[in-house]
Amino acid sequence: MARIVIVNELTKTEAAGSQNRNETKLHEFQEKLLKRFNTGGPVHERPYYASMEHIITKAGVPYDATAGLTDGALAGLLKKCRTWDFDISNMIPDEKLFLFKGANHRFATLGHDPILGLIFGTGNIMTNTITCVKTPAFLSGIPVLTTNHVVYTSDFKDPRIATYGSTAVMLQQAAERTKDQPGAFIASLIKQLIHIGTDFYTPCGIQIPGANLILSNTQVEKLTGYISSGDIFKVGTSAKLADLINLLISTLHMLMYDPSMNVSRNLYSARTRKIVLYSNMIATGSNVIWVGSNMYAGNEDAIRQLDIGGLIVTVQRLINDTEYIRRIKEEFVFGGFNKKIQGSGLELEDISWD
Incomplete structure (x- = not known):
């Protein structure tokens, strides 16, 4: 923000x-x-x-x-x-x-x-x-x-x-x-x-x-x-800064990962992406609401305050991170289930057909 x-x-x-x-x-x-x-x-x-x-x-x-x-x-x-x-x-x-x-x-x-x-x-x-x-x-x-x-x-x-x-x-x-x-x-x-x-x-x-x-x-x-070159430069700069901030947050959070935690690194990475995704959504949503309310009040110039670069980054993360988080959760759930049905978790007995 x-x-x-x-x-x-x-x-x-x-x-x-x-x-x-x-x-x-x-x-x-x-x-x-x-x-x-x-x-x-x-x-x-x-x-x-x-x-x-x-x-x-x-x-x-x-x-x-x-x-x-x-x-x-x-x-x-x-x-x-x-x-x-x-x-x-x-x-x-x-x-x-x-x-x-x-x-x-x-x-x-x-x-x-x-x-x-x-x-x-x-x-x-x-x-x-x-x-x-x-x-x-x-x-x-x-x-x-x-x-x-x-x-x-x-x-x-x-x-x-x-x-x-x-x-x-x-x-x-x-x-x-x-x-x-x-x-x-x-x-x-x-x-x-x-x-x-x-x-x-x-x-x-x-x-x-x-x-x-x-x-x-x-x-x-x-x-x-x-649309001017200044507008294009502003959008590009804002998007790159948003990407940089997201990278810094992701790096810091991943550095806090402790192997002794009862959580895999992939699942921890999904948590990191959630944090970044929610942060982007809060910042972008706040900006859209602020611009919209000002325009509704009659300030048409407020549209120039719309964070288009950050909005683009947020949409990209919504698409990419949501799919990544879904895939990691799916692997976690079905991976654990596979271990269960292999017998070690359910302690199944062998059946003789003789």
């Missing part, structure tokens, strides 16, 4: 930002972890190159950029005396970009994919780029990947989405840099993993792997509202 409470508390949905406790803790952990890396390599940035100092000192990632680089935006930044490490005037897109709409950038960018992001998100961080699925298509064509440059000011602020680049070149540049500077890849991968972790339990959530390769951004957003 403590497992259910703790898991639900750690996976509680909170708005992104500084008020998010998990995000704040993860960013603090990221800062401590990345401080161990050296700020090696060139300090000044250029297209397809993010300096090591940028990677390890800033919490943000380029594929979180939502504002485009326009003439008006550039003029406004120049008025604020912003500077850049290279000339960005030729990186203003000739046409308006239609990569995504506002907050649904999570469902258009591959950096926010929990699996594909390990490749594309890490590469984006190393190269100051953003990779999107421009033409996600389900029964309407082949999804097209596009990569745009993201330009930062010299102090690594004000990220702006600039002209189109090349996805192949981005991956090539990231691969070549990994060979020359493996620390940049490791730091970027750590940053990628922590960034996905900060977005897991926010209102928008994180899409299930590969969703935007076969569905439109709108469809992915709707799907994520019903």
